Amino acid sequence: MAGTKTFINETTANFQVTLFIRAGENPVNQDGSESFTLEAGETVTITYGNETDSFLNGILLFTIAAGDLYSSIEFTTIEDSLLDVLLNTNSIITITKQQTEYILTGSNPPPPTP
Incomplete structure (x- = not known):
């Protein structure tokens, strides 16, 4: 099964996003x-x-917004780094802005209630 992520942009900027896909489970291998x-x-x-090849090794964000x-x-x-955990243990990636920096956070939907 291929990898799937939901991306939420909570900013006023339009982004070009590139996901870098891992070959297998070792982060040094690109696919x-x-x-x-x-x-x-x-x-x-x-x-x-x-x-x-359903894991991610990296992410590129690019925007030109408000003159910047x-x-x-x-x-x-390496496995289990902060970025590895963010990209590969969350099904939702949210982009927010703090001053001049765009911040990525990860989450998963809550389990269904019976």
């Missing part, structure tokens, strides 16, 4: 990328990779 646009206030669900160019690229190099 391509998946790029998409995330508009201001938008929520999108992205499918990436395949049944054997913002670009951030982050990669994990």
